[in-house]
Amino acid sequence: MPEWLTSFPTLGEQLLRSVRRAFDEAYRSFSREYGEVIEAIFDPLLYLLVWFERLLLATPWWLVIAAVCALCYAATRSRKLVAWTLVTLLGIGLLDMWEDTMRTLAIISVSTLITIALGVPLGIAMSWSDRLQTVFTPVMDVMQTMPIFVYLIPVVMLFGLGKIPGVIAVVIYAIPPVIRLTNLGIRLVPEDVLEASDAFGASRRDKLIQVQLPLALPNIMAGINQTIMMALSMVVIASMIGVRGLGQPVLEAVTNQYFALGILNGAAVVALAILFDRMTQAYGRRLRAIK
Amino acid sequence: MSSGSIRAQGLYKVFGRDPASVMPLVREGIGKDELRDSHGHVLALRDVNLSVPEGSVQVIMGLSGCGKSTLVRHFNRLVEPTEGRVSVGGVDVLALGPGRLRRFRQSGISMVFQRFALFPHKTVRANVAFGLDVRRTEGSERDKRVARWVERVGLAGYEDSYPGELSGGMQQRVGLARALATDAKILLMDEPFGALDPLIRADMQDLVLGLQAELKKTMVFVTHDLEEAIAVGDRIAILRDGEIVQNADSQELVLRPADGYIEQFTNKINRARVLRVGSVMEPPNPELASPLHCSVDMTLEDALPRVSASPGEEAPVTDGDGNVVGAISVLRILVAVAGGRYSLGDGSEDRLKRTAG
Ligand SMILES: Nc1ncnc2c1ncn2[C@@H]1O[C@H](COP(=O)(O)OP(=O)(O)OP(=O)(O)O)[C@@H](O)[C@H]1O
Ligand SMILES: [Mg+2]
Numbered sequence: 001m002p003e004w005l006t007s008f009p010t011l012g013e014q015l016l017r018s019v020r021r022a023f024d025e026a027y028r029s030f031s032r033e034y035g036e037v038i039e040a041i042f043d044p045l046l047y048l049l050v051w052f053e054r055l056l057l058a059t060p061w062w063l064v065i066a067a068v069c070a071l072c073y074a075a076t077r078s079r080k081l082v083a084w085t086l087v088t089l090l091g092i093g094l095l096d097m098w099e100d101t102m103r104t105l106a107i108i109s110v111s112t113l114i115t116i117a118l119g120v121p122l123g124i125a126m127s128w129s130d131r132l133q134t135v136f137t138p139v140m141d142v143m144q145t146m147p148i149f150v151y152l153i154p155v156v157m158l159f160g161l162g163k164i165p166g167v168i169a170v171v172i173y174a175i176p177p178v179i180r181l182t183n184l185g186i187r188l189v190p191e192d193v194l195e196a197s198d199a200f201g202a203s204r205r206d207k208l209i210q211v212q213l214p215l216a217l218p219n220i221m222a223g224i225n226q227t228i229m230m231a232l233s234m235v236v237i238a239s240m241i242g243v244r245g246l247g248q249p250v251l252e253a254v255t256n257q258y259f260a261l262g263i264l265n266g267a268a269v270v271a272l273a274i275l276f277d278r279m280t281q282a283y284g285r286r287l288r289a290i291k
Numbered sequence: 292m293s294s295g296s297i298r299a300q301g302l303y304k305v306f307g308r309d310p311a312s313v314m315p316l317v318r319e320g321i322g323k324d325e326l327r328d329s330h331g332h333v334l335a336l337r338d339v340n341l342s343v344p345e346g347s348v349q350v351i352m353g354l355s356g357c358g359k360s361t362l363v364r365h366f367n368r369l370v371e372p373t374e375g376r377v378s379v380g381g382v383d384v385l386a387l388g389p390g391r392l393r394r395f396r397q398s399g400i401s402m403v404f405q406r407f408a409l410f411p412h413k414t415v416r417a418n419v420a421f422g423l424d425v426r427r428t429e430g431s432e433r434d435k436r437v438a439r440w441v442e443r444v445g446l447a448g449y450e451d452s453y454p455g456e457l458s459g460g461m462q463q464r465v466g467l468a469r470a471l472a473t474d475a476k477i478l479l480m481d482e483p484f485g486a487l488d489p490l491i492r493a494d495m496q497d498l499v500l501g502l503q504a505e506l507k508k509t510m511v512f513v514t515h516d517l518e519e520a521i522a523v524g525d526r527i528a529i530l531r532d533g534e535i536v537q538n539a540d541s542q543e544l545v546l547r548p549a550d551g552y553i554e555q556f557t558n559k560i561n562r563a564r565v566l567r568v569g570s571v572m573e574p575p576n577p578e579l580a581s582p583l584h585c586s587v588d589m590t591l592e593d594a595l596p597r598v599s600a601s602p603g604e605e606a607p608v609t610d611g612d613g614n615v616v617g618a619i620s621v622l623r624i625l626v627a628v629a630g631g632r633y634s635l636g637d638g639s640e641d642r643l644k645r646t647a648g
Contacts (some may be wrong), residue, residue, distance in 0.1 A: 196408035199367055200422040200473070201396030210424070214412045 003040065006259035030159045042164050045114070050161050053106035061098060065089045072275075076282035083186040084278070088271045097246065097268050104235055104272065109203050111170040111231050114225060119175045122183020123220075133183065143216065148173055149220055156241055166243035174230040181223030185216025221284035228276045246272075294380035294399075295345035295476035295509040297366055302339040304361055304533070307332030311372040323532045327514065336359040336533040339375070343526075345476070348503065350524030352517065352556065352588070358533040359513045360405075361421040363479045367400045368392060368509060397426040397479035401470040405482040405513075407462045409454040409469075415441065416450040418465050420472040440468040444498065460491035464498075480512045484519065496522050511632035517556050521565050529553055545630075562628045563592040571627040572608045572617035579618055582608045587616065591624050600625060 003009075006163070020049050056064060065086065072078075072085045092101050126133045151169045159165040189212050197207045213220075230267030239247030305313060305326075313321075313332045323334045335358045343349040349360045364370040365377050368384050379400065387395055399420060409418050417424075419441055423433045441450055444464040454462050463483060470478055480499075484492045496519060503510065503523070510612045514520050520527045521541040528538035531550070535550040545565050548554045568582045569587030581601035585594045585608050599621050608617040 104521040105321040191408055192404060193410060195369060196402070196404060196410075197421070197425075198369060199396060199402040199479075200399075200425055200469075202421075202425040203393060206425050210421070211410060 025156060027154065035158055039159060039164070042159075042168075044105035045110075045167065046164055049106065049110050049167065051148050052127055053072040053103055053108060056102040056106050057099060061093055064102070072279055075279055076286065078282055079203075081278055081282060085275055088275055092268050092271065094262055095268075097249075097265060100244070100245060100246045100265070100269055102247060102270070104130065104232075104247070104269070106166060106230065107170070107238070107243060107245060108231050108235075108272070108276075110165050111174065112224070112228055114167065114171050115175045115178055115227050115231070118171070119178030119223070120220065121225070122175075123179045123223075124186065124213075126179065135202070136179070140179060143172060144176050148234065152237070152241055161241055161242035165241050166238040169241070170231050170234045170238060174227045177226035178220070178223040178232065181219045181226075185223075186212045186264030188219065189215045218284050218288045221280055221287060225280040228280065229273055232269055232273045245250065295348075296380060297341070297477065297509060297511065298376075298378045299339055299362075299640050301340075302336050302362070302365060302377065303373045304336040304358070304370065305332050305334055305364070305577040306372045314373065334533050336365075336372075339530075339535055341528060341535065341538065343509055343511060345509050346507040347525040348512055348523055350520040350527040351511065351513045351530060352515070352520050352527060353530035353605060355515075357530040359530060360531070361533075363402075363481050363511050363513055365451055366477070366479055367396055367402060372622065373510050385445070393428075394611060398473055399475055400477040400479065401473050401475040402481070403463070403466045403470045403477040403483045407454070407459075407466045407486075409462060409465055414453060415446055415465050416453050417458075418454065419468045419472050421469055422607050426473075436472050436474075437468075440472045443471070443502075444468045458491075459487050460495060463487065463495060467495075467498070467502075471506075475508075477509045478511075480482075482513045482515065485515060492519070499523060499539075508583045508626045516561055529556060529598040534615070541565055542567060546570060558630070561592075562630050563595070563624075564590050566591050566627055568594050568608050568619050569617070571623060572616060572619045573623060574577075575607065575615050576605070579603075579605060583617055584609045584615075588611070591628060594619060595621070595624055 059067075069082050069085050078080075089101075092098060105112050122136070126136055145264040150170070151172050152165070153166040155168050159168070193211060193215070194207065197211050202210065218282065235243075235245060236247040239245065239251050246269050250262050250269075252258065253265070261268045303314065303317060304310075305317060307313070308331065310332060313326060313330050316326065316330065317334060317337060321330075321334075326332050326334050341349070341361060341362075351362055353359055361370055365372055366384070368377070368387070372385070379395075382395070382493050384395070386391075386553060410421065413421070416437055420433055420437045423436060428436070441447060444467050446461065446468060449457065455464060457465070463486075466483070483499075484495045488496060500523060510523075512520075512523055514523075516528075524541065526538060526540055527544055529536050529544075529641045531552055533583065537544065537553050539547075542565075544553065545557050545560065545562060548635075550555050567587065568589045568591065571591070572587070581603075583597045583601045583606050585606050586598055587608055587610050594606075598604060598619055603620075604622070605618055605620040607615045608619050610616045
């Protein structure tokens with residue numbers, strides 16, 4: 001049997017290696033060239049992140065708990081959920097995970113804000129243009145199925161280790177649901193309601209703000225909920241590139257085989273996830289109930 | 292032309308991929324079914340000509356799918372014609388640019404929808420205010436108008452409810468108030484009461500009649516129901532497969548239906564309640580001296596007791612100023628009510644008299 005039938009005929013080690021090297025080299029020189037400029041662009045983000053983290057850490061723990069509980073009540077009007085929040089946060093504090101939790105809270109909040117700020121307008125654009133939708137849908141499929149670690153490589157090459165690459169990786173990974181569900185929510189607004197707004201001479205902007213976005217809001221909230229869950233699931237991976245928070249002890253636990261440490265910090269991530277999930281869902285339900 | 296009149300000339304509407312390509316066939320008179328089955332296009336309107344004077348109510352009737360909704364949507368240009376002209380208040384609606392079209396819809400013409408099409412996330416108050424909000428009528432002026440129309444359609448006390456909390460009839464009151472709040476001269480109503488129970492429907496018709504007496508809007512009113520059409524309409528246009536078969540007032544429609552299709556609509560109606568004395572009376576008879584006069588706009592039902600109580604079962608007919616303009620007999624009423632089988636002025640009265648006598 002000829003050899004190309006028994007083992008897959010590859011393009012040749014030599015060729016592949018040089019292609020990969022050329023690609024890497026090109027990217028490396030790009031990041032050498034523009035790295036600083038790009039970093040400078042992201043500086044405000046870094047300030048925001050650092051400021052928010054410091055704020056959470058500098059504020060007395062009881063004030064933070066009170067604020068989170070108040071926010072929870074404002075969003076959901078559910079006493080049960082507020083009680084849950086209180087118990088969770090107290091537990092986290094008692095088990096000495098307060099600081100890490102605040103760090104994680106900071107990066108998740110900032111990432112979520114950025115995701116919403118980028119994702120909602122993108123979703124709106126997609127709902128307006130079928131062409132944009134056909135282009136973006138496969139891109140987002142790739143973004144969601146690509147192994148997470150792959151995102152880290154170019155980001156780290158560009159920014160080094162730290163908070164910014166962490167946020168960028170989290171945003172890339174977590175943004176698709178917001179975009180998708182904003183697009184879907186707007187497209188699902190009933191035709192007759194849109195016709196009515198046209199009949200009264202509403203401009204595109206009025207239609208968007210007064211009709212489409214409010215009616216899409218429950219769907220957008222569902223997207224934000226998913227986004228937060230995905231962002232939280234990135235916490236451990238982000239810690240690999242130097243993001244401090246609940247992920248770091250987990251990573252430490254894996255390398256040193258500290259089972260209990262791993263479980264505790266993992267549980268704190270899960271507790272945060274459940275908290276965010278219930279809060280955003282209850283808020284979404286309240287929006288739905290209004291109509 | 293006055294600001295509230297509507298005119299459509301040579302209006303054609305074909306739905307499909309390339310309407311222009313099938314227009315020659317349409318003009319040659321291809322059937323709706325053939326166009327759909329062999330050419331994949333839907334013929335919605337064919338050569339519609341319609342003129343609605345300011346302050347009058349034009350009803351559009353016809354079977355499901357005959358093009359009623361499509362026709363009314365041409366007047367505020369929610370639908371673009373394939374061919375033809377539409378002018379409202381002398382303005383060529385098809386020539387308006389996007390900004391002027393929006394302004395025209397904001398203050399010149401408003402619409403009430405069959406399935407209400409209310410904003411489910413807005414309160415009754417905010418729904419009614421929508422038309423004012425999009426044209427940036429601010430503050431107290433807006434609130435005053437909203438309060439006035441909410442009150443006028445009978446929704447006082449429900450300002451803060453959401454549409455989902457209201458019954459169908461109440462929801463359509465919101466739809467009506469929303470349309471009235473902009474003070475547009477023209478009101479398009481696409482089967483506004485089609486989704487309502489008969490009793491509520493009657494209430495809503497009364498509401499519209501009351502409003503119309505007060506406001507004198509130009510109204511285009513789509514309905515399936517001939518009784519409703521007769522109750523609200525000055526003229527009634529009946530469409531079949533996108534063509535106007537007959538456009539007439541209720542008397543003429545009932546007395547002289549253009550063809551069998553129109554008769555399908557008119558033959559189930561209670562003619563005694565629709566026909567008026569003025570439409571069926573004979574020339575004045577100077578010998579009549581009955582003290583019981585009938586006026587021209589009485590229905591036959593109302594006239595019958597008076598006429599039968601008159602000597603010789605015949606009574607003089609007077610117009611609005613009290614002048615005698617005709618005469619009406621019981622026999623004449625019976626012939627008119629019997630309809631179809633006998634027609635007026637062909638001697639059937641004499642035959643009836645003979646058989647009876
Ligand atoms: N957007 C559209 N695309 C394709 N065909 C359409 C469209 N709108 C209406 N039609 C077709 O045009 C014809 C007229 O529709 P239209 O809605 O005007 O009828 P209608 O008289 O209002 O009926 P109904 O009493 O059911 O409301 C129908 O055959 C319908 O299927
Ligand atoms: Mg219709």
